[in-house]
Amino acid sequence: MSPTGSREDDYQRAGLAGELTPGSSPALLLVDPARAYVDPACPLYAGAGAENAAEAMRDLLASARDARIPVIVTRVILRPDGGDGGVFYRKVPSLRAFVEGSPYGEFIEGLAPADSDLTVTKQYPSAFFGTALSAYLTSHGIDTLLIAGLTTSGCVRATALDAMQHGFVPVVVEEAVGDRDPGVHAANLFDIRHKIGEVWGVGRVREYLSRDGT
Secondary structure: OOOHHHHHHHHHHHHOOOOOOOOOOOEEEEOOOOEHHHHOOOOOOHHHHHHHHHHHHHHHHHHHHHHHOOOEEEEOOOOOHHHOOOOHHHHOOHHHHEEEEOOOOOOOOOOOOOOOOEEEEEEOOOOOEEEHHHHHHHHOOOOOEEEEOOOHHHHHHHHHHHHHHOOOOEEEEEEEOOOOOOOHHHHHHHHHHOOEEEEEEEEHHHHHHHOOOO
8 A cells, every 4th residue: 555545544543533524615726826836047936836826826716706706815015024923923034025115025916816806914824824714715705715825835735733622624625725845735725624624626616606596
């Protein structure tokens, strides 16, 4: 049996195999679709993993607009001294790419929010931390959060965890998230699927969005 198969069996035996059923009122959340991750000139450039995810995010965004579900897009904006990033900024100095006015903080082409979308500005990994996201989702009757964005091991994972903790079903869209290291990306998706939420492919998400009543 392959190591992956052995690991899957072990998680099954440990009871880490529950499944969450998404509800009938989803929203799409694009986590930090920033130029920093797709521009080779930036220290945060995440290579092909981010570039492929950006393309999938564009397709996913089009599906969400066709389904007329709410769309939320996050961005990171920090003070010039990084002071509002606190310990996170001290731990990850390359976050200076997101100081106010930096071109690396701009949205990836085709992923900028529309006027009707909610734009959430954050300073920390989770889209929920220090923001009004939970209140917005609750007030709009959202029960399921389709999560795409960058990066898998950082802000995507943190956001999926907080979505679950706030009572929203998190569905991470596999092709529409990416990371600088394929192994780290895969390990985080495995962990999210077994402990936090669901990991679905774009095709399954499209099918879900096309259901009657969604």
